[in-house]
Amino acid sequence: MAIEHSSVDLSDAMILEPTALADWIITAPVIIPLIAGALLLMIRHETRFHAGIAIGALLLALLGHIGLLARVLETGPLTMTMGRWLPPFGISFTADVLGASMGLAATLSALVCALYSLTDIGARGRRYGFYGFLMLMMAGVNGAFITGDIFNLYVWFEVFLISSFGLLVLGSERRQLDGATKYAILNLLGTTLFLTATALLYGALGTLNMADIARVMPEVQDSIPAGTLATLFFFAFAMKAAAFPVNFWLPASYHTPRIAAAALFGGVLTKIGVYALLRTFGMLMPDQLTLLSTLIAWVAAATMIIGVMGALAQTDLRRILGFVVISGVGTMMAGLALGSVEGFSGAIFYAFHSILVMTALYLLAGVMNGLAGTYSLRTLSGLYTSHPLVAAFAFLLFLAVSGLPPASGLWPKVMLIRASIDGGAPWLAFAILLSSLLTMLALGRVFLLAVWRPAVEPSTAMVVSPGIGYAALLVLAVPIVWMGVYPEPFANVATKAAAGLTDTSAYIRSVFPEVVQ
Amino acid sequence: MDLIFTLTVAVFFTVGFYLMLSRHNIRILIGIAIFGNAVNLTIFTAGRITRLAPPIIPIDADALAAGTANPLPQALILTAIVISFSFFAFLLVLAFRTYQELGTDDTDDMRVAEPKNEGLPPLGY
Amino acid sequence: MQTLIFRTAAPYISSLMVLFSIFVTLRGHNEPGGGFIGGLIAASAAAVYGIAYGVPAVRKALYFHPMAIAGSGLMLSALSGVFSIFHGVPLMTGVWGSFGFLGATVDIATVVTFDLGVYLVVLGSFTSIALALEEREDG
Numbered sequence: 001m002a003i004e005h006s007s008v009d010l011s012d013a014m015i016l017e018p019t020a021l022a023d024w025i026i027t028a029p030v031i032i033p034l035i036a037g038a039l040l041l042m043i044r045h046e047t048r049f050h051a052g053i054a055i056g057a058l059l060l061a062l063l064g065h066i067g068l069l070a071r072v073l074e075t076g077p078l079t080m081t082m083g084r085w086l087p088p089f090g091i092s093f094t095a096d097v098l099g100a101s102m103g104l105a106a107t108l109s110a111l112v113c114a115l116y117s118l119t120d121i122g123a124r125g126r127r128y129g130f131y132g133f134l135m136l137m138m139a140g141v142n143g144a145f146i147t148g149d150i151f152n153l154y155v156w157f158e159v160f161l162i163s164s165f166g167l168l169v170l171g172s173e174r175r176q177l178d179g180a181t182k183y184a185i186l187n188l189l190g191t192t193l194f195l196t197a198t199a200l201l202y203g204a205l206g207t208l209n210m211a212d213i214a215r216v217m218p219e220v221q222d223s224i225p226a227g228t229l230a231t232l233f234f235f236a237f238a239m240k241a242a243a244f245p246v247n248f249w250l251p252a253s254y255h256t257p258r259i260a261a262a263a264l265f266g267g268v269l270t271k272i273g274v275y276a277l278l279r280t281f282g283m284l285m286p287d288q289l290t291l292l293s294t295l296i297a298w299v300a301a302a303t304m305i306i307g308v309m310g311a312l313a314q315t316d317l318r319r320i321l322g323f324v325v326i327s328g329v330g331t332m333m334a335g336l337a338l339g340s341v342e343g344f345s346g347a348i349f350y351a352f353h354s355i356l357v358m359t360a361l362y363l364l365a366g367v368m369n370g371l372a373g374t375y376s377l378r379t380l381s382g383l384y385t386s387h388p389l390v391a392a393f394a395f396l397l398f399l400a401v402s403g404l405p406p407a408s409g410l411w412p413k414v415m416l417i418r419a420s421i422d423g424g425a426p427w428l429a430f431a432i433l434l435s436s437l438l439t440m441l442a443l444g445r446v447f448l449l450a451v452w453r454p455a456v457e458p459s460t461a462m463v464v465s466p467g468i469g470y471a472a473l474l475v476l477a478v479p480i481v482w483m484g485v486y487p488e489p490f491a492n493v494a495t496k497a498a499a500g501l502t503d504t505s506a507y508i509r510s511v512f513p514e515v516v517q
Numbered sequence: 518m519d520l521i522f523t524l525t526v527a528v529f530f531t532v533g534f535y536l537m538l539s540r541h542n543i544r545i546l547i548g549i550a551i552f553g554n555a556v557n558l559t560i561f562t563a564g565r566i567t568r569l570a571p572p573i574i575p576i577d578a579d580a581l582a583a584g585t586a587n588p589l590p591q592a593l594i595l596t597a598i599v600i601s602f603s604f605f606a607f608l609l610v611l612a613f614r615t616y617q618e619l620g621t622d623d624t625d626d627m628r629v630a631e632p633k634n635e636g637l638p639p640l641g642y
Numbered sequence: 643m644q645t646l647i648f649r650t651a652a653p654y655i656s657s658l659m660v661l662f663s664i665f666v667t668l669r670g671h672n673e674p675g676g677g678f679i680g681g682l683i684a685a686s687a688a689a690v691y692g693i694a695y696g697v698p699a700v701r702k703a704l705y706f707h708p709m710a711i712a713g714s715g716l717m718l719s720a721l722s723g724v725f726s727i728f729h730g731v732p733l734m735t736g737v738w739g740s741f742g743f744l745g746a747t748v749d750i751a752t753v754v755t756f757d758l759g760v761y762l763v764v765l766g767s768f769t770s771i772a773l774a775l776e777e778r779e780d781g
Contacts, residue, residue, distance in 0.1 A: 015732065018730035018731070019730055019731055019732050021727070021730075023732075024727055024733075027724075027733050031720065031723075031724055031733075034716070034720050035717065035720050035721070035724075037713075037716070038713045038714070038716035038717035038720055039713070039717060040713070041709050041710060041712060041713025041714075041716065042710050042713040042714050042717060043710075044707065044709060044710060044713070045707075080732050080733060081732055082732060082733055082734040082735075083732065083733075083734045083735050083736070084731055084732055084735045090732075093733075129709065132709075132713070151593060151596075155596065155600070158600045158604070162603065162604065162607065165607060165611070169611065172614065172618075174618045174619060174629050175629045175630040176630075177611070177614055177615040177618050177619065177629075178615065178619060178627050178628075178629040178630040179630040180611060180615075181542065181611055181612060181615045181627065182624075182627075182630075184604075184607070184608055184611055185542075185545055185546075185549065185608065188549060188604050188608070189537070189549065189552075192549075192552060192553060192556055192601070195556050195560075195597060196556050196559055199556060199559045199560040199563045199593070200559065200563055202560070202563055202564065202589075202590070202593070203562070203563025203564065203565075204563075251631070252630055252631055253630065255630070256630050313637070313638070314638060315635060315636070315637075315638040315639075377638045377639055378638070378639055381642075445638070448642075449638075449639055449642065453642045456642075595678075599678060603767070603768075606768065606771045607771065609771075609775070610771055610774050610775060613775065
């Protein structure tokens, strides 16, 4: 290497210790889907290999996430800085408990969606590049969870966003084009606002590395317009997370793509907005979070209640689910608004639950459509007598999303309600309970009409065999019941993730080992 | 110099947002393109505008001389330009396809995914 | 735009643009230039050729589907980034090697292969967007 002969002291600019092979696990969740996506684009006509490659790559990425989470839980945050440049000049990947655990849940949900797509996506969809886009989107999602640089976070946002456009218009139906136009324009607007906020943050602080921002923010926040920056970040991420009043792109678009893509969108994409909110406000700008907490609490309450009221008014099953996704985002933002470790851990636990349950609900809608040939509550009926297994899955998932035992929704809501009462915001606890009640009503009606009601049309023609759908739902039902029956491990991980946000010393030390705190 | 750039950024943002408030897709798209450029100029201005030497290491030296400009804002802008250009190209194709399929670029008439007057869901059986 | 003058000139313009795009890409190693702008010039070459001769002619001339070109470029870039795993350095670190070729020593670096990958990604994706737009105009 040419630079080794130079007379300059390289240790001022570069990391000279060799990188251990075990540290490469941090790149696995990003690199594996990226390479698989490239491969799938290269062999787009060999459609018979597509599903196998995609599922294999997602399995590997899932294993990578499990290894990464185990390592992060044991030894604290892990950092790898690109190109050997010392941080904050090199771009760092820093995995902490929050990023690794949410990435794990997201990758599991993607794996299940890839499994379900075996029945949902035909040869035409594959040739169009469904699996390629899916892989690139997961590379972007995992990159967003793992990166330790705020500009790099923006880049990963754009990577998964442009792949999600590809998934959304798969098939080019009229309604898809309609939904995709609104989704694309408003999401691009949201990420561009995020970029604006990042530009101003860079102008104020001169750094983009998250650990560096967390380090210098307390010292300089009184001399920079930190509140304005925080408001811009809040607006941009709230748009991404679909919080009221900037949520209307979601119910306009999420019911239009193929159900495997919709399940992934509903499960994962809004949670990245929530993750970004937790990261910027919990870790980088805690004092500005205090400043905005009343606003965030009102936004959270409005998102919860208005979201679920939208669900009450809908006839199409997928549009109901779109509104339920929004309501869940409000619940997580309530945890953010509290600004305490308890609130954050409730929000993070709720995010795990929401990623898995929303994916499962969309897949359930797909199975129901496969059996009855419709998503409309006017004709969807009689599933209890014809397919009791669907009724069982529907019952479990509706309990989960309403926050009733024995499914996963109960404990995160308990944590959030306790945190709101302890944090002096009992009205927020009331809002969470009210939204749970309304969710129960909305989905109870779905259960009543689609499952309980005797068939309105004499013969429901089975369109798609539900075998793979059952398998996909079963894979998701295991962690959902586990979270409801034995929540300790999940609550512990969520508490550790929240503690890692409020106490940044371990994160900073992982990026800047020489800093003694 | 800073003042001129700040005013330019303000004008760009104003024009971009004004166009995005339109009901017509094509104006919204032009607004987004201008908005993207406003953000690029914001990064440029936020990175401090100075009269310094370009940050290029001479062929016979190993390190930058003192007093060169900060190259990072330009790297950020380059990335942002690449991304906004790709998105704009994609959005252009999407808007064109939508116009062909739906026969309108008026967002008020784009009600295929969310039909008007859908009525209430069944209230009982 | 199918005038005689344009149709006669288009192949020369396109081939010159492709040549220039490769020059710009390789120049980008040490001087202004690089894979992105090179790929854009090459994609413009495909677009010019498409305006003169129609989209099917471009698809035939490219031989591979544009998205497959983009995929292979992404693969090349990703592998160049990961290559440093064998050298005990972090992701995306440039690794240099040299080999003798016709009596001269040629230095090759993962930086260059990464840039070539970017070139192919940009060429493939923007050609496919340009062709999508041109196709609509004809039909």
